[in-house]
Amino acid sequence: MNFAEAELKGPEQESLTLKHRTSLFLLIAAYFFTVLVWVSPEGRFKDRMLRYLRPVAQATGIAQSWELFCPEPREINFHETAIINFQDGTAKIYEFPRMQKMDYGERFRHEKLRKMFYDCMPWPSFAQFLPDFAKFIARANANPNNEPVLITFVHHTRPMPAPDPTHWVKRDDLPEHIIQTPYFIYKVQPEDLHETR
Amino acid sequence: MKSIWETWNRFWFKPIPSTSIALFRILLAAIILVLELVQLLPDFDFYYGKCAPVSNRLMEMIMWQKKPILDLFLLNPDNLLWYQIVFALTVIASISLLVGYRTRLSACLTWLGLVSMHQQFPWIDNGGDGFIRITLFWLMFSNAGDSLSVDRFLEAKTALLPEKSAPPWIQRVLQVFVSFTYLYAVLSKLHGSMWTNGSAFYYCIRLKDFYHFPLPGFVEGLSASGIFSYFALIAETGMFTLVWFPPTRNLALLLGACLHLGIDWCMNLGLFETVFLASYVLFIPPSDWHYLAQRLKQFYCYCQRKTISAS
Structure with a gap:
C-alpha cells in the first residue's frame, strides 16, 4: 500500500470506541485546564486550584510560561562580578560569563550560563541561593596560604538610551555599564571551603 | 449539532x-x-x-x-x-x-x-x-x-x-499547544506599550547578553524597529488564527518561520527558536510530505540519468 492509498483507506488500527474517545477528551481537557490555570493572572481561584494542580504540574514538568520579552523587553544592560577579599588584604575581581565577549560557538555552547547569570542570579527571587553561590566562588579561589574571607556580588548596569532620532545610538555604540551596585556580601567560614555537594 | x-x-x-x-x-x-x-x-x-x-x-x-x-x-x-x-x-x-x-x-x-x-x-x-x-x-x-x-x-x-x-489526537494536542503558546505571547505583549508603539524591537536587539550575529545598518533604524515590532505581533497572531485554515496555513507558517529565523539571527536564545520551528512540521499535512518526497525522488532520478548520460 502506498501513501495515497493509506490516506484513502483510513485506519489500520481499530477505530476508537466512544468510551476511549471520551477518556481521551477528558485527559486533554484536564491538561489544558491545568495549563490555563497555570498561566492565568494571580487571584483566589488560581491559588485554590494550584493547591491541587501545582504538584502535578511541577512533578511532570508541564509548568510553563511564554513571556519572552513580555510585556516589555528590558531597558537596561548589565553584567555581574564578584569581589573576592583574601586574608592578606588583597582582592580579586571575578567577572561572571559575558556573552558578548564570547565567539559565536561559545555563545551557543554556554547559553545556559547566560540564563543562569543574567536571568536568575541578579534578581530578588534568587536571593536565597546567593550564599551557596558565594561559597562556590570561595571554593574556586581557595588557597591554604591565603584563604578568601569575604565575597561581594556587584551588579554593573546602564540604562539603554531611549530611541531618539536626534541622538540615535547603534547597538555597537551602547555605553559601558558604569553604575555599580553591591547587592550581596558573604563572610566566608572555614567549613565553606571544604563543603561538597 | x-x-x-x-x-x-x-x-x-x-x-x-x-x-x-x-x-x-x-x-x-x-x-x-x-x-x-x-x-x-x-x-x-x-x-x-x-x-x-x-x-x-x-x-x-x-x-x-x-x-x-x-x-x-x-x-x-x-x-x-x-x-x-x-x-x-x-x-x-x-x-x-x-x-x-x-x-x-x-x-x-x-x-x-x-x-x-x-x-x-x-x-x-x-x-x-x-x-x-x-x-x-x-x-x-x-x-x-x-x-x-x-x-x-x-x-x-x-x-x-x-x-x-x-x-491523530496527540498531533492535535501538540498543534493546539503550539498555537496556545503564540496566543499567550501576543496577549502578554499587548499588556505593555512597547510592542504597540513599535519600540520593542529597538530594545530587544540592544540587549548585549543576547547578541548573536552582526546586523545590517537598516535593521537598527527607527522605522525598522516599528516594522519588526508589528511584524512579530502579526506573525504570532497568524500562528493561532491563520494556521488553522488550509488556504492560509502555509502563509502563517512562512511568517512564523521568518520571525523565528530573524530572531535567531539577531539574538542568541540557544535552541528556543529551533524547537519552535521544528514544531511547524506538525501543521503540514502528510500528503504534502508525500508530494515533497515524490519530487525529491524525481530530482534524484533526473540527476542520476544526467550522470549516466554524461559518462
Whole structure:
C-alpha cells in the first residue's frame, strides 16, 4: 500500500470506541485546564486550584510560561562580578560569563550560563541561593596560604538610551555599564571551603 | 449539532498517516541531542556534578520542600557516578528516539531524564526546554514511531514500508499547544506599550547578553524597529488564527518561520527558536510530505540519468 492509498483507506488500527474517545477528551481537557490555570493572572481561584494542580504540574514538568520579552523587553544592560577579599588584604575581581565577549560557538555552547547569570542570579527571587553561590566562588579561589574571607556580588548596569532620532545610538555604540551596585556580601567560614555537594 | 460532533470527531480521531508526527519526533530528538551533548555535557559538573554551586540540602529546603517530584538523580543523591549514568542513559534514549527504536519507551526515558535535570538545576532552562519537556510528555503516548523508524522497519520486515494511519489526537494536542503558546505571547505583549508603539524591537536587539550575529545598518533604524515590532505581533497572531485554515496555513507558517529565523539571527536564545520551528512540521499535512518526497525522488532520478548520460 502506498501513501495515497493509506490516506484513502483510513485506519489500520481499530477505530476508537466512544468510551476511549471520551477518556481521551477528558485527559486533554484536564491538561489544558491545568495549563490555563497555570498561566492565568494571580487571584483566589488560581491559588485554590494550584493547591491541587501545582504538584502535578511541577512533578511532570508541564509548568510553563511564554513571556519572552513580555510585556516589555528590558531597558537596561548589565553584567555581574564578584569581589573576592583574601586574608592578606588583597582582592580579586571575578567577572561572571559575558556573552558578548564570547565567539559565536561559545555563545551557543554556554547559553545556559547566560540564563543562569543574567536571568536568575541578579534578581530578588534568587536571593536565597546567593550564599551557596558565594561559597562556590570561595571554593574556586581557595588557597591554604591565603584563604578568601569575604565575597561581594556587584551588579554593573546602564540604562539603554531611549530611541531618539536626534541622538540615535547603534547597538555597537551602547555605553559601558558604569553604575555599580553591591547587592550581596558573604563572610566566608572555614567549613565553606571544604563543603561538597 | 450532528455536524459539529462529526467535525470534532474528525479533527481529533479521524486516522491520518503518521508522517508529520514522525518527522517531528526526529527533529525533536536531534535538538535534544544537541542540547545534551553541546550545551549540557561541557558544563555538566557545574550544573549537576561535584562542582554544582547549589547543594541538594538547600534545594530540598527551598525548592522541593518534601513535595513529590520526579527526579531520577535523587534515587542515589550522594553518588556522582549515578548522576553520570542517568545523563548517559538519557542520551542513549534520545538516540533511540531519533531512530525510532522502541519509540514510546525512548520518549518516556528521555522525558524522565530531562525532567530530572530540570528539577536538579532549574535556573538554566528557558522556554525551549519547557517546550521540549511538554512535547516529549505527549510523544510518549503517540504513534510517532509508526513512520520513518526502526520500529516500523522491524514490523514490516522489509525496506519498502507501507504507510500506517492512526487517530491523530496527540498531533492535535501538540498543534493546539503550539498555537496556545503564540496566543499567550501576543496577549502578554499587548499588556505593555512597547510592542504597540513599535519600540520593542529597538530594545530587544540592544540587549548585549543576547547578541548573536552582526546586523545590517537598516535593521537598527527607527522605522525598522516599528516594522519588526508589528511584524512579530502579526506573525504570532497568524500562528493561532491563520494556521488553522488550509488556504492560509502555509502563509502563517512562512511568517512564523521568518520571525523565528530573524530572531535567531539577531539574538542568541540557544535552541528556543529551533524547537519552535521544528514544531511547524506538525501543521503540514502528510500528503504534502508525500508530494515533497515524490519530487525529491524525481530530482534524484533526473540527476542520476544526467550522470549516466554524461559518462
